[in-house]
Amino acid sequence: MLQMIEANWIVFALALLIGLLVAWWIFARGSSDAGKREHRPDVLDEGAAPAQRNQALIDAPSAADLSPPAAAGTMAGVGEIVAVAAQDEVELAAAEPPAPPSAPASDDDLTRIKGLGPKIAALLQGLGVSSFAQIAAWDDAEIDRVDAQLGAFAGRIRRDDWVEQARLLSAGDSAGYEAKFGKL
Numbered sequence: 001m002l003q004m005i006e007a008n009w010i011v012f013a014l015a016l017l018i019g020l021l022v023a024w025w026i027f028a029r030g031s032s033d034a035g036k037r038e039h040r041p042d043v044l045d046e047g048a049a050p051a052q053r054n055q056a057l058i059d060a061p062s063a064a065d066l067s068p069p070a071a072a073g074t075m076a077g078v079g080e081i082v083a084v085a086a087q088d089e090v091e092l093a094a095a096e097p098p099a100p101p102s103a104p105a106s107d108d109d110l111t112r113i114k115g116l117g118p119k120i121a122a123l124l125q126g127l128g129v130s131s132f133a134q135i136a137a138w139d140d141a142e143i144d145r146v147d148a149q150l151g152a153f154a155g156r157i158r159r160d161d162w163v164e165q166a167r168l169l170s171a172g173d174s175a176g177y178e179a180k181f182g183k184l
Helices: 002-007 009-034 055-059 078-095 118-126 132-136 140-148 162-171 174-181
Strands: none
Touching: 002 009, 132 162, 162 174
């Protein structure tokens, strides 16, 4: 380090001199502007005149008096329409007698089906599906109906062949299940 300083002392001295000149210029320029600033009175100053009123703002109509924009009519009432439709669905569901279960609900552990985790099992529970026998009885229309309600998990029913897995599990055929789908 000392050899580097001895070899380049002129460069270091020049850099130090430039740094000092820049610092002096910044501080000297900043202090010379301080005396040139003028004081503008403020409404908070002692003895200052009161603030002027914004008469245009005072005279403007209130927001409650304004008519809605022209485009507001195209979407007005959408929330009410959705709420009424939802209420109609609730009333319709309450008026219908409960459908008899197609198979006895045994509350099987649906997560034993490969590709069906706890989140999907909870979704299926919400749809009234709780047993292997129910899944084993699905036809293409029922698969499409349930698949449309799985959201981000759509397509898994056919891709992972849940119906065949459920058929084997509901029958208790562990050997057949493991031969086709692997270890339980």
